[in-house]
Amino acid sequence: MRTTVRLVSLSETELSKEKKTFRWRNAVQICEGVLEYYKEKALFYFEKAVEASPNDSIILGEYARFLWEIEE
Numbered sequence: 001m002r003t004t005v006r007l008v009s010l011s012e013t014e015l016s017k018e019k020k021t022f023r024w025r026n027a028v029q030i031c032e033g034v035l036e037y038y039k040e041k042a043l044f045y046f047e048k049a050v051e052a053s054p055n056d057s058i059i060l061g062e063y064a065r066f067l068w069e070i071e072e
Contacts, residue, residue, distance in 0.1 A: 049064065
């Protein structure tokens with residue numbers, strides 16, 4: 001199974017926190033074989049990205065994607 005991670009676009013940073021949270025959580029598809037540690041860390045950074053400024057949001061999203069893809 002392949003893990004899909006989508007970064008939030010700059011236009012989405014203007015959305016409400018609830019909408020951003022919904023989109024971030026739905027952007028991550030957890031697959032078998034991903035270590036629980038990396039999964040939890042990636043979700044932590046995705047949650048931080050929801051509340052971050054546009055530039056920080058992209059950086060946090062990239063780091064979360066890196067953690068997710070370590071296992072691939």
